[in-house]
Each structure stands twice: as C-alpha cells, then as structure tokens.
Amino acid sequence: xxxxxxxxxxxxxxxxxxxxxxxxDDDFLYSFRGSEWLGLAPHIEEDVASSSISQDSMGHxxxxxxxxxxxxxxxxxxxxxxxxxxxxxxxxxxxRPNGEGCYMEVPKYDWxxxxxxxxxxxxxxxxxxxxxKNCSYDPLAQVAVKVNIELYYHLLHWKTWFVQLLSSTExxxxxxxxAIDQVMKDxxxxxxxxxxxxxxVGLGLIEDENVLLQRWIDxxxxxxxxxxxxxxxxxxxxxxxxxxxxxxxxxxxAIATLSEVYRLDTAAAW
Amino acid sequence: xxxxxxxxxxTVLEVLEEVxxxxxxxxxxxxxxxxxxxxxxxxxxxxxxxxxxxxxxALELIKENIKKAVQSIEEVQEVKVExxxxxxxxxxxxxxxxxxxxxxxxxxxxxxxxxxxxxWHVDCPFCGSTYVTMDNIFGPTACRSIxxxxxxKNPFEAMKPISTLM
Numbered sequence: 001x002x003x004x005x006x007x008x009x010x011x012x013x014x015x016x017x018x019x020x021x022x023x024x025d026d027d028f029l030y031s032f033r034g035s036e037w038l039g040l041a042p043h044i045e046e047d048v049a050s051s052s053i054s055q056d057s058m059g060h061x062x063x064x065x066x067x068x069x070x071x072x073x074x075x076x077x078x079x080x081x082x083x084x085x086x087x088x089x090x091x092x093x094x095x096r097p098n099g100e101g102c103y104m105e106v107p108k109y110d111w112x113x114x115x116x117x118x119x120x121x122x123x124x125x126x127x128x129x130x131x132x133k134n135c136s137y138d139p140l141a142q143v144a145v146k147v148n149i150e151l152y153y154h155l156l157h158w159k160t161w162f163v164q165l166l167s168s169t170e171x172x173x174x175x176x177x178x179a180i181d182q183v184m185k186d187x188x189x190x191x192x193x194x195x196x197x198x199x200x201v202g203l204g205l206i207e208d209e210n211v212l213l214q215r216w217i218d219x220x221x222x223x224x225x226x227x228x229x230x231x232x233x234x235x236x237x238x239x240x241x242x243x244x245x246x247x248x249x250x251x252x253x254a255i256a257t258l259s260e261v262y263r264l265d266t267a268a269a270w
Numbered sequence: 271x272x273x274x275x276x277x278x279x280x281t282v283l284e285v286l287e288e289v290x291x292x293x294x295x296x297x298x299x300x301x302x303x304x305x306x307x308x309x310x311x312x313x314x315x316x317x318x319x320x321x322x323x324x325x326x327x328a329l330e331l332i333k334e335n336i337k338k339a340v341q342s343i344e345e346v347q348e349v350k351v352e353x354x355x356x357x358x359x360x361x362x363x364x365x366x367x368x369x370x371x372x373x374x375x376x377x378x379x380x381x382x383x384x385x386x387x388x389x390w391h392v393d394c395p396f397c398g399s400t401y402v403t404m405d406n407i408f409g410p411t412a413c414r415s416i417x418x419x420x421x422x423k424n425p426f427e428a429m430k431p432i433s434t435l436m
Binding site for chain 2: 045048049050052053055056057058059060062063139142143145146147148149150152153156157
C-alpha cells in the first residue's frame with residue numbers, strides 16, 4: 001500500500017481505537033480460552049506448546065492494550081480486566097467455552113474443537129497481521145511486524161494438528177468435521193470491522209473485510225484440497241457481531257473468571 | 271547504536287554487560303542484542319530496549335535490573351528504560367559472545383539459516399553432534415525449543431530462530 005501515514009489526531013482517533021479494541025479483545029479472549037487448557041492437553045509436549053502460544057497471544061493483546069493506554073483510553077491492565085461484556089469488541093468465536101464443564105471441576109473439553117478454532121483463528125489473524133504491517137498508523141504497523149514473527153510458529157503448530165487429525169482414524173475425522181461445522185457457525189464476524197469498518201478502511205488502517213475474508217478462503221482452499229475436503233460455508237450475516245458489542249453469556253462468565261484476581265486488589269503491582 | 275560515545279555512555283554500556291537474562295545467567299542483554307540505544311543528557315540516561323518475545327514475563331524484571339545497575343553509576347541522576355518495537359528484535363542480533371554464553375548454559379544458539387521449507391537445524395550444545403531430533407518447537411520459555419541428542423543422549427534446548435523473513 002502507498003497510503004500516507006496518519007497520526008492519532010481527533011478525526012482519526014475513533015477508528016484507530018475501534019480497531020485496536022477489536023484486535024486486543026480478540027487475542028485476550030483467545031489466550032484466556034487457551035490457558036484454560038493448561039494441564040488438560042492430550043500430552044505434556046502439547047501442554048508446553050499450547051500454553052506457550054497462549055502466553056505469546058496474551059503478549060499480543062497486551063501490546064494492543066498498551067497502544068490504547070498511550071492514546072489516553074486508560075490503564076492497559078484495567079482495559080483488559082475491568083470492561084464489561086457490552087464494551088468488548090472480540091468476535092464470537094473466541095468467547096465460546098472449550099466444552100462442557102469447568103477446569104476447576106470436571107472439564108469435558110473438546111480437543112477437536114480447540115484445534116479447529118485455533119487453526120482457523122490463527123490463519124485469520126495472520127491475514128490481518130499481514131495487512132496491518134502496512135497500517136497507516138505507524139505504532140500499530142510496528143507491533144504487527146513483531147506479532148507476525150511469532151505467528152509463524154503458531155500457524156505451523158495448529159496446521160500440523162489440523163491436517164494430521166483429519167488424515168487419521170474415522171472417529172478423528174468425524175469429530176473434526178463436527179468441530180469444523182461448529183466453528184464455522186461462529187465465523188461470520190471474525191473478519192467484520194463492525195459499524196466503524198468504513199472509517200477504519202478509509203483511513204488505510206487495514207484492508208477491506210471482504211478482501212481479507214477472500215484471502216482466508218483462498219489459503220484454506222489449498223489446505224482443504226490437500227486432505228480431500230471441501231471448504232465449508234462462512235455465514236454472511238452473523239447471528240451476533242462482536243465488533244458491535246453483541247455477545248453471548250459465555251463472555252460474561254469468562255470476564256468474571258479471568259478478572260477475579262485482578263479485581264481483588266486493582267492497585268497491586270504485578 | 272550510536273558510534274560516538276561519551277564517557278558516561280561507555281560506562282553505562284559496560285554496566286549493561288553485567289545485566290543478564292534472568293533465566294540464562296551466562297548471557298547479558300548486550301550479548302542478546304536487546305539494547306538498541308543508550309543516550310545521555312546531563313545525568314539523565316535514556317535506554318531503549320527491544321523485547322525478544324512480546325509475552326515474555328521476564329521483560330519487567332529486565333527493566334528493573336537495568337535501572338538498578340545503571341543507577342549504581344555515580345554520575346547518573348535518572349534512568350529511563352523504554353521498550354520499543356521498531357526495529358523488531360531478531361535472533362541474528364545475538365553476538366558471538368552471546369552464542370558462546372548460550373552454549374555454556376546448555377542452550378544451542380539459534381541457527382543462522384533456515385531451509386527454504388522453513389525447517390532449521392542446530393547441533394547438540396554438549397557434544398556437538400548433528401544427530402539430534404526436535405521434541406517440541408515450543409519450550410519452557412517463549413524463545414526456546416526442546417530437542418534431544420541421539421549421540422550423547424541428552425535433552426537440550428535451542429533458541430528459536432526469529433527473523434522478519436518469517
């Protein structure tokens with residue numbers, strides 16, 4: 001892109017802030033759901049790997065919250081922990097629970113769902129990050145370069161699981177297919193930029209959501225073909241659009257859990 | 271980094287040679303290539319640091335250790351430490367001394383080159399054998415992978431290659 005660079009001047013700020021909240025809340029919830037798997041992954045090496053990915057992703061969310069703090073939106077930790085669900089802009093997919101039960105009691109988490117969600121989300125994130133490397137707002141473009149490097153390993157990891165399980169036993173294939181159907185139902189707002197979309201794209205912060213979505217489809221096409229599957233449909237009008245603050249009750253309970261310790265003493269130094 | 275250094279800047283850089291990675295005490299933040307800029311204005315020292323991995327929990331600890339170390343210099347009145355994202359830290363910033371330090375700790379230094387398919391190879395830091403297998407590309411910290419040497423039968427870790435070409 002050859003667009004000019006922009007500053008966080010008042011006429012640009014709303015769009016920058018909106019996009020940053022989308023990116024921050026996405027990675028924050030994604031890494032929270034990932035961290036709930038700690039100690040429960042199929043084997044110990046996977047426990048190390050997926051918690052490392054969650055840690056990286058939490059670092060990415062922290063960078064976006066930090067940029068919001070620098071724009072005067074408040075303390076980064078408070079932005080992550082204290083905002084209620086109706087102020088959040090994450091997509092529906094990342095707020096869904098890992099399965100039935102709770103890790104404190106009897107978790108019946110679904111590894112197939114984790115693999116599909118994480119892989120599809122990571123491919124989408126990679127496509128957005130590639131576009132954000134040319135973001136007209138420099139601080140975000142610089143963070144995108146850093147995030148992109150770390151994503152390389154995440155993508156490799158989830159792609160390996162995805163392809164291997166879908167090339168495995170009949171049971172594995174069936175469960176993976178079930179997970180794909182479930183994930184795709186929630187995929188309608190992953191690339192959405194919400195009601196601020198026109199402004200966000202107009203300022204050259206990121207490319208149009210339809211362009212990004214088409215890239216996702218093109219890339220996944222190759223992967224699906226390699227395992228003799230056809231690419232599933234993406235809902236064009238999502239039931240809920242998280243970018244416009246529309247969420248399920250699962251987000252309320254996730255926020256209550258993840259912020260419990262922070263709320264005990266908001267002045268504590270970490 | 272600036273080429274012309276005044277004497278206080280030199281002293282600060284010397285002190286930073288003693289600020290180690292909190293988890294790998296054989297390498298300093300200078301060896302790791304994390305120090306991008308040191309500038310001195312009067313008694314105020316500004317230090318710009320490149321984070322290795324964004325989610326690395328050691329970053330705050332490193333920041334505090336830098337402050338403590340630099341404040342111990344007599345002429346220094348104030349130390350400001352800032353993390354910056356540009357340029358991005360890459361594993362080729364690790365110096366020759368840093369690569370030796372990693373090896374001394376039992377961590378294979380990051381490979382300088384990757385194959386065209388994105389795969390990479392390191393040798394065992396203990397016996398130097400090339401007969402190694404990758405156990406887990408992810409390791410106990412964000413920047414490390416877990417490998418196993420089939421020659422000397424030791425598990426070991428390697429620094430992940432990190433490059434903007436990825």
